[in-house]
Amino acid sequence: MIVDVDDCVSKHLAEFVSQHSQSNGWYVDKGYVYQDGNRFIYYKKYAFNRSxxxxxxxxxxxxxxxxxxxDANLTSLIHLDYHKLTEIKQGVRLKQLPFEGAVYIIGNGENIYQAGFDTFFGAKVGITLSIRSRIREAFNYRLLTKSIRREFGLYNIN
Known part of the structure; x- marks a missing residue:
């Protein structure tokens, strides 16, 4: 698993993988998006691997x-872990991880979403969500609890 500086993983991940060591692997479909210092965290209930x-x-x-x-081919190494793919090679598919596996931290100077949630949702590039979409997205925000902080090792950077 490749882990970036702007991400945290669930404290249950290593134990789960160890218990299922014969599996081909998993992709994180559910996870959280967090902007450092915010009291809320965004719950991405599907397609986390696309972000x-x-x-x-x-x-x-x-x-x-x-x-x-x-001896490695640089091009093949770059594409080795293309995160949107759920199939490693012909007939070898990854399973969906059965729990929230990671937190993507945005607006911290280490990723493309420097302005935080505004750029994550496309506001700075001219994409505007309909009122219906904004309401639906609002229901995905959760209060950042001590439990979530402990599970993912989240602490304030600033």
Whole structure:
């Protein structure tokens, strides 16, 4: 699993993977988006893997990795963990992780969503949500609880 500096994973993840070590792997379909310092966290109940790179856990021997890094094809390494894919190779699919697996932290200087939720939802690039969509999105915000902080190791950076 590739984990970026702007992401946190569930404290239950390593134990789950260890208990299912024969599986090909999983993708994180459900997770959270958090802006540092905010009292609320956005619950992304599906397609988390389309927004965040920390979303795939793959059994390493499913990749055709060279013995030495200098023998690797740079292009294939770049595409090695393309986070939107749920199929590693023909017929080898990842399963959906059965719990919220990660938190994507935005607006912290380490990712493309520098202005936080505004850019995450497209406000700064001219995309406007309908009133119906805004109301629907509002229901996805949750109060950032101590329980969520503990599960993902979230603490204020600033």
């Amino acid at each position: 965040c790179g920390t979303c795939r856990i793959v059994r390493y021997n499913l990749y055709d990795l060279p013995e030495k890094m200098e």
